[in-house]
Amino acid sequence: MSTTSKKMNIFERYLTVWVAVCMAAGVVLGKLFPGITAALSAMEFAEGSHVNVPIVVLIWLMIFPMMLKIDFGSIVQVGRNPRGLFITLFVNWLVKPFSMFVLGWLFFKVIFSQWITPDQADQFMAGVIILAAAPCTAMVFVWSYLTDGDPAYTLVQVAVNDLLMLVLFVPVVGLLLGVSGVPVNYQTLVLAVTLFVVLPLVAASILRRILITSHGLEWFNTRFVAIFQPITVVALLVTLVVIFAFQAENITEKAFFVVLIAIPILIQVYFNSSLVYGLMRLFKVPHNVASPGALIGASNFFELAVATAIALYGPGSGAALATVVGVLVEVPVMLSVCGICNRTRHWFAR
Numbered sequence: 084m085s086t087t088s089k090k091m092n093i094f095e096r097y098l099t100v101w102v103a104v105c106m107a108a109g110v111v112l113g114k115l116f117p118g119i120t121a122a123l124s125a126m127e128f129a130e131g132s133h134v135n136v137p138i139v140v141l142i143w144l145m146i147f148p149m150m151l152k153i154d155f156g157s158i159v160q161v162g163r164n165p166r167g168l169f170i171t172l173f174v175n176w177l178v179k180p181f182s183m184f185v186l187g188w189l190f191f192k193v194i195f196s197q198w199i200t201p202d203q204a205d206q207f208m209a210g211v212i213i214l215a216a217a218p219c220t221a222m223v224f225v226w227s228y229l230t231d232g233d234p235a236y237t238l239v240q241v242a243v244n245d246l247l248m249l250v251l252f253v254p255v256v257g258l259l260l261g262v263s264g265v266p267v268n269y270q271t272l273v274l275a276v277t278l279f280v281v282l283p284l285v286a287a288s289i290l291r292r293i294l295i296t297s298h299g300l301e302w303f304n305t306r307f308v309a310i311f312q313p314i315t316v317v318a319l320l321v322t323l324v325v326i327f328a329f330q331a332e333n334i335t336e337k338a339f340f341v342v343l344i345a346i347p348i349l350i351q352v353y354f355n356s357s358l359v360y361g362l363m364r365l366f367k368v369p370h371n372v373a374s375p376g377a378l379i380g381a382s383n384f385f386e387l388a389v390a391t392a393i394a395l396y397g398p399g400s401g402a403a404l405a406t407v408v409g410v411l412v413e414v415p416v417m418l419s420v421c422g423i424c425n426r427t428r429h430w431f432a433r
Contacts, residue, residue, distance in 0.1 A: 188208065
């Protein structure tokens with residue numbers, strides 16, 4: 084039994100299997116009960132807003148527990164290893180979204196143009212751009228742990244990324260979608276960031292401070308945060324069922340769309356993680372910082388990406404489908420990056 088399998092719970096170890104099961108269940112639901120799917124899809128905060136009420140509730144149930152784990156006080160530790168932090172920030176914000184733009188254009192506009200329509204190409208491009216512009220997720224803590232990464236560095240990186248997301252996500256996504264010729268509603272984009280980053284981040288930070296002050300850090304981490312673990316898991320799986328129910332027609336008409344979308348995502352993930360890892364070695368960063376850096380470069384905040392794509396283009400859009408494909412490939416890709424980092428530990432000085 085590998086170290087990876089020993090240290091991951093059954094949900095984390097087989098997340099890709101659960102995602103595939105939920106995809107199938109969602110498609111079956113959408114095909115057999117179109118009335119239910121239509122009713123869920125029509126539940127919007129305002130007519131034509133695409134901000135779907137069930138999705139908002141489910142995304143909050145996933146995001147809020149993750150936000151509770153983030154200690155913004157850890158940012159004072161940035162000076163411990165600034166090279167590692169600067170490398171990952173450089174790749175996350177100056178390389179990752181733009182490399183995904185190039186790969187999306189190459190595959191969807193050129194290589195796959197004989198199989199998909201121009202409108203589908205635009206939608207898929209929008210989805211992968213949104214996915215790439217949302218770096219880092221709480222699952223990074225799991226991946227970092229599996230490679231003996233520095234937990235303090237990982238925490239700092241997640242906290243800094245969340246703060247940068249507040250100011251960079253909207254302009255980066257807006258710029259790349261505009262260059263791609265994909266229509267983007269900035270008001271809806273700002274609303275998505277407010278709903279799925281700003282509000283849960285502020286609420287979680289306030290609640291975290293209150294509970295730690297009154298009950299202590301150990302109680303907060305071992306008792307209170309643990310309560311949300313099954314809720315988060317169920318919310319993720321139900322979200323996937325709902326989204327794939329919305330996508331049932333698209334998927335059954337041409338099921339190979341999932342494969343087409345996965346190809347540039349896989350290339351981009353391995354490119355960015357390799358770039359981070361190589362730069363870490365070049366600048367003589369320790370392995371316990373280099374490995375979580377590579378994993379952060381490969382990981383996406385897919386909850387935000389899915390919610391934003393739905394808010395901008397609707398739950399049945401190609402953009403929403405592209406972000407969900409990102410969820411499907413996330414776990415096997417991240418486990419493979421973990422394996423590479425563990426096998427190449429000797430590349431780095433002790």
